[in-house]
Amino acid sequence: MAQAAQTPEAPSVTERAQDEAFWQQVAAQYDVEPGPINLEYGYFGRMTRKALRNYEENLAYVNRSNSVYVRQQFDSVDSEVIRAQLASLVGAATHEIAITRCASEGLQSLIRNYNELRPGDQLLISDLDYMSVQTAMRWLAKARGIELIEIQHAHPASYDAVLDAYRQAFENNPRLKLMALTHVTHRTGLVMPVQAIAALAREHGVDVILDGAHALGQMDFKVSELGVAFAGYNLQKWIGAPLSLGFIFVAEDRLLSVDPDMGDGRYPLDELLSRVPYGTPNIPALMTLPTVFEEHLAVGGSAVKGARLNYLRELWVKPAREIPGIEVLTPDDPRLCCGISAFRFTLHADQDVMIERLLREHGLFTVARDGSACGPCIRVTPGFTTSAADVAQLVTALRALA
Numbered sequence: 001m002a003q004a005a006q007t008p009e010a011p012s013v014t015e016r017a018q019d020e021a022f023w024q025q026v027a028a029q030y031d032v033e034p035g036p037i038n039l040e041y042g043y044f045g046r047m048t049r050k051a052l053r054n055y056e057e058n059l060a061y062v063n064r065s066n067s068v069y070v071r072q073q074f075d076s077v078d079s080e081v082i083r084a085q086l087a088s089l090v091g092a093a094t095h096e097i098a099i100t101r102c103a104s105e106g107l108q109s110l111i112r113n114y115n116e117l118r119p120g121d122q123l124l125i126s127d128l129d130y131m132s133v134q135t136a137m138r139w140l141a142k143a144r145g146i147e148l149i150e151i152q153h154a155h156p157a158s159y160d161a162v163l164d165a166y167r168q169a170f171e172n173n174p175r176l177k178l179m180a181l182t183h184v185t186h187r188t189g190l191v192m193p194v195q196a197i198a199a200l201a202r203e204h205g206v207d208v209i210l211d212g213a214h215a216l217g218q219m220d221f222k223v224s225e226l227g228v229a230f231a232g233y234n235l236q237k238w239i240g241a242p243l244s245l246g247f248i249f250v251a252e253d254r255l256l257s258v259d260p261d262m263g264d265g266r267y268p269l270d271e272l273l274s275r276v277p278y279g280t281p282n283i284p285a286l287m288t289l290p291t292v293f294e295e296h297l298a299v300g301g302s303a304v305k306g307a308r309l310n311y312l313r314e315l316w317v318k319p320a321r322e323i324p325g326i327e328v329l330t331p332d333d334p335r336l337c338c339g340i341s342a343f344r345f346t347l348h349a350d351q352d353v354m355i356e357r358l359l360r361e362h363g364l365f366t367v368a369r370d371g372s373a374c375g376p377c378i379r380v381t382p383g384f385t386t387s388a389a390d391v392a393q394l395v396t397a398l399r400a401l402a
């Protein structure tokens with residue numbers, strides 16, 4: 001009797017991450033302009049061709065149909081379906097999510113509308129938080145006459161050092177009430193152990209506003225399980241949505257700790273939608289989200305995307321650590337790293353000059369970053385069209401230029 005054919009086992013996430021043939025197929029779903037090898041996908045990601053076409057169709061349709069579609073269907077029905085899909089994708093209840101035009105807009109509205117501050121309270125930021133969050137927290141401190149505590153993270157970073165920095169800040173500043181925290185920091189790609197820091201913050205009565213801009217789509221998490229009540233995200237980095245979309249998360253039981261934005265009166269007090277700035281959104285971009293989510297999940301979602309980016313990181317970071325004259329700033333502790341990492345040329349003072357040389361002499365596009373206590377660096381961010389061969393070119397360039 002003929003033996004039943006065995007169904008091949010599905011590849012593990014690690015196997016998927018390293019399967020160049022699979023990623024070539026993924027890469028073929030994107031149109032890419034000829035030019036340098038892009039290692040700066042940290043700014044924003046690319047839409048697949050399918051998502052882009054859908055976006056173009058939506059733009060044309062909204063332009064044709066105008067307010068007839070938007071008032072009759074989008075505002076009351078479609079926007080809520082999209083909101084529910086987004087909530088399900090990120091692991092939150094629909095009423096805990098409100099869409100914004102970017103991460104900064106959402107984070108700034110959480111910061112300015114947080115209403116639990118009392119005279120004598122303190123706020124906390126770190127040198128690794130994003131500029132728009134740092135400036136908003138400085139503004140909040142000034143506007144409310146509240147002390148702002150600014151800490152600097154030790155370099156090189158370690159799991160214990162990061163936690164100790166926050167523990168010390170909480171112990172030294174017992175009146176701390178609110179802090180900013182960045183899930184994946186934009187300068188070095190350092191991943192903050194959010195759950196551990198949030199647990200510590202809770203013990204000290206400190207609320208956390210989490211900046212998840214770089215985390216969504218490459219870190220595998222449910223926002224409701226991170227232990228933070230407030231968070232802001234965008235959708236253009238690793239999810240692959242059109243530019244101009246973000247959202248906030250506010251845990252259901254903490255909604256009343258955030259005031260309606262600028263006295264918004266469109267919604268009842270128990271509706272999160274009143275907590276984000278008023279304005280007509282990019283409706284065609286929002287309409288594209290179901291296609292974007294479908295594409296994101298078809299590749300394997302955040303788990304597979306994150307594993308791929310981590311694998312590409314490893315391909316350059318491992319050899320780079322052995323090159324004299326190169327310092328990789330981002331630790332290899334799997335709790336603290338993701339696909340984004342940073343390095344610097346230790347024998348060349350000006351990293352801006354070196355990104356120019358990477359581009360001109362080796363056809364590699366990267367970005368210089370500074371402003372944190374760990375000093376100037378060059379950030380390397382592969383994307384879903386990056387191949388192992390592209391990353392090998394970076395290693396060759398580092399050897400030549402170090």
Ligand SMILES: Cc1ncc(COP(=O)(O)O)c(C=O)c1O
Nearest residue numbers: 102103104130186211213214234
């Ligand atoms: C860590 C971090 N937070 C916030 C932002 C701001 O995101 P948006 O441009 O959507 O406001 C960025 C953008 O790169 C970021 O890297």
